[in-house]
Amino acid sequence: MNQERLMxxxxxxxxxxxxxxxxxxxxxxxxxxxxxxxxxxxxxAVELLFKVEVESVQTANVKxxxxxxxxxxxxRKGWKKAFVSLKPGQEINFVEGGNA
Numbered sequence: 001m002n003q004e005r006l007m008x009x010x011x012x013x014x015x016x017x018x019x020x021x022x023x024x025x026x027x028x029x030x031x032x033x034x035x036x037x038x039x040x041x042x043x044x045a046v047e048l049l050f051k052v053e054v055e056s057v058q059t060a061n062v063k064x065x066x067x068x069x070x071x072x073x074x075x076r077k078g079w080k081k082a083f084v085s086l087k088p089g090q091e092i093n094f095v096e097g098g099n100a
Contacts, residue, residue, distance in 0.1 A: 001044050003048070005041070006041065006044055006048055006049075007045070008034060009033055009037045009045040010031050010032075010033055010042070010045050011031070011032045011033060011034060012031070013029065013030065013031055014032050015030075016030075018030075022083065026085065027085065028084060028085050029046075029083075029084045029092050031081065031082045033059070033080050033081065035078070035079065035080050037059075037080065037082070042057050042059070042082045042084065043057050043084070046084050046092075052086055052087075052091070053086065053087040053090055054085070054086060054087070055085040055086060055087045056084075056085045057083070057085070058083040058085075059080060059082050060080070060081050060082075060083070061078060061079075062078060062081055063078050064078045064079075
């Protein structure tokens with residue numbers, strides 16, 4: 001796969017209460033990814049950037065919320081998130097800026 005493309009697949013880690021719970025319980029990490037990213041691309045990007053072994057990837061499309069401003073309705077942009085399962089013993093620590 002093209003290394004430039006892999007650098008653009010992962011947009012940001014998704015840090016929320018649910019993401020923290022999933023990380024603790026299932027050894028998974030949640031990322032916000034490009035809308036057109038595929039599971040093999042996400043797996044390769046995580047392995048390249050964080051030097052960890054990925055077991056599996058699940059993805060979910062998140063629909064944008066409908067918001068109103070001064071009576072006019074609009075819609076926020078939808079996005080895609082990826083639940084990345086790491087192999088046992090693997091870990092990604094975002095506080096230290098890399099793997100631990």
